[in-house]
Amino acid sequence: MTTAPAHRENEFTTAAATSQDCSLMTLTICGYLDFESADLFLADATQAISQPLGLHDLRIDCTKLDGVDSMGLSALLMLHRRTTAAGVRLCLDQRPAALERVLTITGTRAYFVPHHQPQVPTVRVATRRVASDAPPAQSPGT
Template sequence: MSTALTCTWTSPQAGTAQVVIEGELEYTTAAQLPRLVGDRLADAPGVEDVRLDCDGLEFCDSSGLSALLRVHALVTDAGRRLHLDNRRPALDRLLALTGTFTYLTGEAPASRARADS
């Protein structure tokens, strides 16, 4: 298993930041994501929405989940909204199993299942 992680912050439109996550969010890489988001939020007062693009997220363990929870805290404590976009089924299962699905996504697990069918 590779332990590479790339997180890229862009501002595709006014008021929105997008963080593209590629690779594995796990014990050895988990600190990267909250550090990037915290640093960039401090320099982006006009950003209202932070969108994590999870399409390239290949693996997420409990340390990765902890990183997502830290990012959620950083974003919401700054008065902004967090969105987890393009989630893969494995990430949705992890969030559902840990009881963090609704907290991190703002969606009910059942509504997501209906939307995917």
């Protein structure tokens, strides 16, 4: 996990931008997402997803994210639970190396990085099991 320096150059801030049809919101975060800022981040993000009707995607722009600790990861996971409950897809964009490492080590990357593979329709095929070791069936009376 990344440790925040004793003297922070940047305070933690968030800024939200919504598409014209309100289906997409981008929340830009700046600073360290840690013990001190996790509650602010979660409050801002929760307020953002509760406002626009018809929101389908929430993208968190992490370009200016300076680092994340376990409390910051916890806030991201809580946001994932809230967006899932609201039927909103969540994605972390422009993830810095430190965040990517935390997500990979903790096994949580899949929650925040969507799979861009088209869904292949499932085809159900009826199969019949044939026992190869079974003796051949004899006709009655032979």
